[in-house]
Amino acid sequence: MDELSKLRDKIDNVDNKILELLNERMHYVNEIGIIKQTSGTAIYRPEREKEILDRLKKLNKGMLNHSAIDAIYLEVFAVSRNLEMPEKIAFLGPEGSYTHQVAESRFGAMGNYIPLSCVEAVFHVLDNEEAKYGVVPIENNTEGAVGITLDCLGKFSSLIVAEIYMDIHHSFATLCENLKDIKRIYSHPQGYNQCRKFLEEHMLMDIEFIPTKSTAASAKKAANDPEAASICSHIAAKLYNLPILFEKIEDNLANKTRFLILSNFKNKPGVKNKTSILAKTEDKPGSLVRFLQSFQDESVNITKIESRPVKDKGFQAVFYLDFEGHIDDENVQRVLEKNRGINEIKWLGSYLSAGE
Numbered sequence: 001m002d003e004l005s006k007l008r009d010k011i012d013n014v015d016n017k018i019l020e021l022l023n024e025r026m027h028y029v030n031e032i033g034i035i036k037q038t039s040g041t042a043i044y045r046p047e048r049e050k051e052i053l054d055r056l057k058k059l060n061k062g063m064l065n066h067s068a069i070d071a072i073y074l075e076v077f078a079v080s081r082n083l084e085m086p087e088k089i090a091f092l093g094p095e096g097s098y099t100h101q102v103a104e105s106r107f108g109a110m111g112n113y114i115p116l117s118c119v120e121a122v123f124h125v126l127d128n129e130e131a132k133y134g135v136v137p138i139e140n141n142t143e144g145a146v147g148i149t150l151d152c153l154g155k156f157s158s159l160i161v162a163e164i165y166m167d168i169h170h171s172f173a174t175l176c177e178n179l180k181d182i183k184r185i186y187s188h189p190q191g192y193n194q195c196r197k198f199l200e201e202h203m204l205m206d207i208e209f210i211p212t213k214s215t216a217a218s219a220k221k222a223a224n225d226p227e228a229a230s231i232c233s234h235i236a237a238k239l240y241n242l243p244i245l246f247e248k249i250e251d252n253l254a255n256k257t258r259f260l261i262l263s264n265f266k267n268k269p270g271v272k273n274k275t276s277i278l279a280k281t282e283d284k285p286g287s288l289v290r291f292l293q294s295f296q297d298e299s300v301n302i303t304k305i306e307s308r309p310v311k312d313k314g315f316q317a318v319f320y321l322d323f324e325g326h327i328d329d330e331n332v333q334r335v336l337e338k339n340r341g342i343n344e345i346k347w348l349g350s351y352l353s354a355g356e
């Protein structure tokens with residue numbers, strides 16, 4: 001037997017063992033699934049998945065790096081959750097959108113996905129129990145907050161169960177061979193605005209911009225329009241067979257978007273938690289200061305504050321806040337207690353902090 005065949009033989013033996021062990025793992029997963037279904041508890045347990053990943057990374061002495069361990073195990077967890085209970089995942093579509101990419105990174109290639117055309121529809125489907133999970137963008141480090149997501153968090157009952165940060169790279173894709181033949185640029189306004197420097201440098205700012213509901217939808221449109229270009233992900237360009245002329249055209253190469261996974265259960269506290277709330281403070285001088293002071297008094301670190309207009313009330317605002325800690329932490333409970341009867345607070349979820 002030559003060297004290659006010998007090595008392949010060894011790989012076959014290892015694969016046989018991996019398969020046997022994976023099936024043994026699935027046997028225990030299945031038992032857990034039965035317990036969870038009988039007790040009606042959540043299938044998805046991000047804090048347990050993190051605990052497994054952290055333990056494996058510490059134990060690891062071989063050639064696998066941390067990202068490889070993440071990639072392999074995220075797929076194992078996705079298959080496991082699917083075995084415990086196949087659940088539907090609604091996301092801001094269409095297929096090929098950045099949100100789709102994020103959903104797949106958490107729910108795997110075998111997930112039962114429902115692409116929807118707007119953020120509000122994702123929240124609707126969750127409230128109607130037509131899907132168990134929802135994936136939506138909430139903020140980008142160039143363009144800021146996604147207002148509609150903040151508004152929907154206020155209107156609907158879904159809870160944030162996880163956050164994911166993803167690097168966003170845009171491509172300029174078109175059927176035109178020459179830039180000067182382009183008559184229209186399709187993209188989502190956020191994608192378009194994140195590439196202004198590129199557009200200026202290539203003298204494309206005067207070309208008509210046609211906004212689309214998502215960057216993936218813009219790729220689909222441009223694939224059917226020989227005089228158009230799209231600013232989209234390379235995945236969307238490939239999906240719709242649209243040739244890519246330039247890659248990574250975003251102004252900020254550290255361009256990142258934060259996405260939320262929504263569902264209907266409360267996470268158990270993990271190692272490093274984050275909590276999100278919406279707060280409507282009293283319409284009186286100093287009320288916001290007093291509200292923020294209550295966090296300082298209890299040493300709760302606010303990591304984000306964003307204001308949104310209350311649409312039916314002149315110029316009154318509601319505040320979206322992220323802070324460190326879990327809703328069940330004693331100091332967080334004391335903050336809520338101090339504000340009870342004074343400021344209206346809606347808890348949006350406590351979840352593992354993903355870091356950036």
Ligand code: PRE
Nearest residue numbers: 032043044045046048049077080
């Ligand atoms: C398992 C699967 C899904 C959960 O999100 C966490 C872990 C796993 O595959 O290890 C098992 C499981 O359901 C559990 O430990 O609760």
